[in-house]
Amino acid sequence: MTGTTASTALLLIGYQNDYLSEGGALHGVIEENVRESGMLGRTLSLIDAIQETEIPVINTPILFSSDYSELREPRGLMQTIKDVGAFQRGAWGGETIPQLLEYGDRITHMPGKTWFNSFQGTKLKEFLEEKSIKTLVVAGVVTSLCVDSTARAAADLGYETIILSDCTGSRTMAEQDFYCSSIFTLYANTTTTDELLKQLQLSVPA
Secondary structure (H helix, E strand, C coil), rough: CCCCCCEEEEEEEEHHHHHHHHCCCCHHHHHHHHHHCCHHHHHHHHHHHHHCCCCEEEEEEEEEECCCCCCCCCCHHHHHHHHHHHCCCHHHHHHHHHHHHHHHHEEEEEECCCCCCCCCCHHHHHHHHHHCEEEEEEEEEEEHHHCCCCCCCCHHCEEEEEEEEEEEEEECCCHHHHHEEEEEHHEEEEEEEHHHHHHHCCCCCC
């Protein structure tokens, strides 16, 4: 890792009720043992650890209108999202999980995302440029879709891209392990929360 706390940002993807809260429309997409692996708890511990630093924390929710007019020819997961009515603006399922909202303005919420890539439809690139960010740390769900798509875009844009294996969640553990060991290593660095904090010379949460 070459970045410092002054040039590093943490990007959060998919931390919304429809994925991570009981009763969410796509809660079952994230396999039970993945949800219980501590991914959310590790994310919150990481935010706590960097809260007093200058590291920006950016939340990029995916949100649609009630008629899903943003999806012209949905396929795969996007078709499923439309079919089950997930991630609608103004609906409970589309809202950011309450655990993140408790951090108030320490987290920058950046709407506009209507596809897998968090750079598409948002001002994420402009925000990172304004903050002189060189290293982008990625956390969230789903590992094989939004995390992968966003991390690839970040790498293409020249950012040192770090994906946190213990702060990302997939549909199955096999899928999670495959992406962390065989896909992400092709274009990014994969590490754990503890290792990241050590590299940033910050205290590892107990």
